Amino acid sequence: MSMRVAWARWYWIVIFTTCAARTASDWLDCAHIASCRCKWSSGKKTANCASSDLRRPPALSSDIQVLDLHDNPLRNLPQEVFANIDLLNLQRLNLRATKLRSIHADAFLELRILIEVDLADNDLSSLPREIFRGNERLRLVILSNNPLTTLVADQFPPLPHLRMLMLDGCRLRSIHTNAFRNLKSLETIDLRRNQLTFLRLITFSLPALKTISLSGNPWRCDCRLREFKDWFLESTLGNEDLVCVEPSTQAGNKWRNILSESMSCAPEVRSSTLIVRAEVGVAASFGCWVHGVPKPKVTWLFEGVDVHNSTVDCEMEEVETEVEDDSEDRVPGSVRWVNITLVNVTSSAAGEWVCVAQSVAGEARAIISLVLPRSQTATARTAPGIPHLLGVVFGALGALAFLGFIAAVACWRIRRRTVPPSRSFNDQEKRLIDASVVVSCDRSIGNMASPCDFELTDRSLSEEPRGCGFDPVHITIEGTPGAFPPPPAEFAVPVPYGNIFISVQVAGTGEPGKYPDLLSGGATLPRRTRTCCGTPAYDNMGPRVTAAGSSTWSLPGASSENQTAEVSETPVLTLPPPPPEFVSL
Secondary structure (H helix, E strand, C coil): CHHHHHHHHHHHHHHHHHHHHHHHHHHHCHHHCCCCEEEEECCEEEEECCCCCCCCCCCCCCCCCEEECCCCCCCEECCCCCHHHCCCCCCEEECCCCCCCEECCCCCCCCCCCCEEECCCCCCCCCCCCCCCCCCCCCEEECCCCCCCEECCCCCCCCCCCCEEECCCCCCCEECCCCCCCCCCCCEEECCCCCCCCCCHHHHCCCCCCEEECCCCCEECCHHHHHHHHHHHHCCCCCCCCEEEECCCCCCCEHHHCCHHHCCEEEEEEECCCEEECCCCCCEEEEEEEEEECCCEEEEEECCEEHHHCCCCCEEEEEEECCCCCCCCCCCCCEEEEEEEECCCCHHHCEEEEEEEEECCEEEEEEEEEECCCCCCCCCCCCCCHHHHHHHHHHHHHHHHHHHHHHHHHHHHHHHHHCCCCCCCCHHHHHHHHHHCCCCCCCCHHHCCCCCCCCCCCHHHHCCCCCCCCCCCEEEEEEECCCCCCCCHHHCCCCCCCEEEEEEECCCCCCCCCCCCHHHHCCCCCCCCCCHHHCCCCCCCCCCECCCCCCCECCCCCCHHHHCCCCCCCCEEECCCCCCCCCCC
């Protein structure tokens, strides 16, 4: 029986040792990341991944308690970046010099036992509000050497165990009065080497505060710093020799050597408005806002004279006001309104009113102009005389007549330039037109309307007609004003034409058949020499009409109804408006 018990004990010992060794090897191998070294350090499971060129935190064993990522180009920390890789047991986190430019407000969420975080030597210009929400056990936060410029109200969430906050070497210019109010256990705060010019006493009303480091800031020793300076020197929070940089009268002086009464602020004055519009007999009120330490004396001047010594009836009233807590550039209780009331405005009150604030620190002014409406004087006008009225009437008529003459001359010149007079061809031009009409006697009258029946070749003039002869047909073309555009350049005659009227006259001989039936069969204007039957129905000579005056186009295969028109001795033909793609002769 004893042998069985001994073997059972030995078995469980071997199993426990094997599991422990396997567990130890799980975190000691650093997830096989060659650039990381995992070991025990100060009783903590530590992973040292410094200078490993990592772009994100590595996924190590969840047993890791200390993670050193110093000198890695992380650049940013996204939301819950450590919780997503199951590093929930981290107690110390070194992110120094990791080129961080932005951190999500929930980057450290769920790291509930985190004690220390080092974010020094990065490029953080701002911090998300409540950046360490969920990290209630934090004791040390290092933000040194970041380009931080301001800390806003409630910059940090409630951190009941935070003891030390390092903000040295930043570029802080302002710290809100409520920036640290959730850090009730804060003992040490380092603000050395920043750009702070003054601080408010209420900012450091922390019950556990023991040390404040403030050297290396360009302190402006004026009224804004006076309250904090007196409190700091009376406390035991620091033993540094703090030196004034501004104003010039205090430059180089140590805080402990400056009298509080000499830490003054020059007066500042602002007017409620620049222009006051009032009416005679009605009350008017205006004022100026005054700030300064020590309390400046305020005087109102009207046209350069103190209102107390002037004849203007007015009342002056001062109203004290408080600076709000978020107004970091002024001392509370040092602001007031100084108002002027005119019970009964008179014309003598119009002019320049000046608010003057004076103290040992200087003088400031604000100007307000009181304006009254201008009086209007009505002047009666006499009726104009008859000679004057006649002169105006005749002058207007003469001007209208002159303008009408000018318009008529201009219209005449424009019409003369754009619409030429009617013109008939001379004898030579008529012969050319006569010669252009050639009729083939071998074709039937019904086919004469075909575009193949008429040619423009001069060669046709020399050919002897076969079986027929006739005298030339005389055609006269006259131009009258119309809407048709001029013909193309190659067909242009010396003057452009509008609507074209064609009259055809045929000498009667009484011999039937001597002349072709031009009037009933159709006649066309000459066409350019082309391959006869391969051309379209229209060319750039424009549309053609029948000699009988019909509006029928002389296209191939035209209806015979248009060929039966009665013969007129002198028919006059008018071209219909052509399609846009054609121009008339």
